[in-house]
Amino acid sequence: MSTESEVGELLRRRGWRAAFTVAGRVEAWAALVDSVERGYHDDVYEYTNDLYCRNWLHEAWLLLDEHIVQLWTPQIRAVDDRYRAATVYDDGQALDRFHRLPGPDLWWWRRHPRLLTGDLGRSLRSAGAVGTDDDE
Incomplete structure (x- = not known):
């Protein structure tokens, strides 16, 4: 197990574009969820890029000291719950048309x-997604 700065640097060396922090990635995850709740207006490729902030947290959780995990887990779970409420489960069928899906644990x-x-809605509908259409 490691400190937050050690984990950020280790993940950067493994291919992440920066040595991110837990606070920064939680903030990015919450900002994405805010946008999803209001209606995400960027395109599908920006959306899939934005989802990676949650991937980083998943990877970091396997490496971080237990006290850091315990400190942040309630906040991450709350944002996860908001994401689940603002999204529809389709086993990734719509997104898979645009981006190779990672493992089922993600x-x-x-x-x-x-x-x-917006663009994301049009792309996902073209891939068979069903949701609420708020473009009108």
């Missing part, structure tokens, strides 16, 4: 926004 890749708006 559950957030197997859901898509309930509110299908």
Whole structure:
């Protein structure tokens, strides 16, 4: 187990573009969920890129000291719950048309926004996603 800065640097060496922090990735995850709740307006490729903030947290959790995990887990679970409420489970069928799905333990890749708006909504609907259409 390691400190937050050690884990950030280790993950950067493994291919992440920066030595991220837990706080920064939790903030990015919460910002994405805020956007999904309101209606995500960027395209599907930006959306899949944005999902990686949650991937980073998943990877970091396997490496971080237990006290850091215990400190942040309630906040991450709360954001996860908001994401589940704002999305529809489709086992990743819609997103898989645009991005190779990671393993099944990365559950957030197997859901898509309930509110299908903008470019993302058009792309996901073209891939068979069903949700609420708020473009009108």
